[in-house]
Amino acid sequence: MVILGIDPGIATIGYGVITADNGRFSAIEYGAIITKPNQLLESRLMQIYDRITDIIIRHNPDCVAIEELFFNKNVKTAVDVCHGRGVILLAAKKQSVDIYEYTPLQIKSSVVGYGRAEKQQIIYMTKLLLKLEKEPKPDDTADALAVAICHGNHTMSSCYNI
Numbered sequence: 367m368v369i370l371g372i373d374p375g376i377a378t379i380g381y382g383v384i385t386a387d388n389g390r391f392s393a394i395e396y397g398a399i400i401t402k403p404n405q406l407l408e409s410r411l412m413q414i415y416d417r418i419t420d421i422i423i424r425h426n427p428d429c430v431a432i433e434e435l436f437f438n439k440n441v442k443t444a445v446d447v448c449h450g451r452g453v454i455l456l457a458a459k460k461q462s463v464d465i466y467e468y469t470p471l472q473i474k475s476s477v478v479g480y481g482r483a484e485k486q487q488i489i490y491m492t493k494l495l496l497k498l499e500k501e502p503k504p505d506d507t508a509d510a511l512a513v514a515i516c517h518g519n520h521t522m523s524s525c526y527n528i
Contacts, residue, residue, distance in 0.1 A: 367521065368394070370427040370463075371514025372418070373506045374435065374451040376443075377401055379414055380506030383425045384496065386518030393496045394425060398507050407446065411453045418457040430458040431466045431517035433473060433509065468516050473509075476516040488512050 367387070373380035382396035399417045401410035422430070432454060435447060458465050468476075474483040477491050489501050489508045495515055502508040 367429075367518065368425060368427045369514040369517050370421060370425065370430045370458075371510040371512070371517065372430060372432045372454055373509035373513060374432060374447060374454055375506060376407075376410060376414075376446040376450040377403060378504060378506045379418075379450060379454070380504070380508070380510035381418070381421060382502070382507060382511035382514050383421065383427060384511065384514045384518065386515075386521070389519075391495050391515055391518055393498060393511065395421070396502055396507050396511055398504055407449065411449055414450055415453040415457050418454050419461065422457065422461045422463060427463060429464040429466055429517065430454075431468060431513045433513050434467045434469050436470055466517055468513055468520075472520075473512050473516045476519045477512045 367385065369384050369386055371382045371384065379399040381399065383394040385392045385394060399414055401413050435451060455465060471481040474488065475481040478487045485505060489505065492508045492511045492515065493501050496511060502511055
């Protein structure tokens, strides 16, 4: 199974394409989409949509796994991130790819075995499970790979499919 994992955002969107086969994982491509803060919001959204669409077309994933949003106190940032997440969901649906959502707690539990794991633990386990030579950077990329691994671990679970 080919899984595209995404850590949504507006400034930095992590993505990771992996294969999952009987509990073994392998990275195909991973990185981050970076938008510039001085761009208009609609330009940033179009950039995110176009890049996600390109990744989907290039790798033809069986599904997209995306992290559910955790809202902090900065409402402006939360709204912008919601816009970014929306265009990611749209890009996947327009390419007829199934979408699965996971909470940060589910992701951490699945990848590290502990729902309150620290960022460095996620990075370490992602590197270990995917047999990467170096830690994936930026952190958003490691998070996206962790989302993909989580879906690989939970393909038969009762996750929410939109």
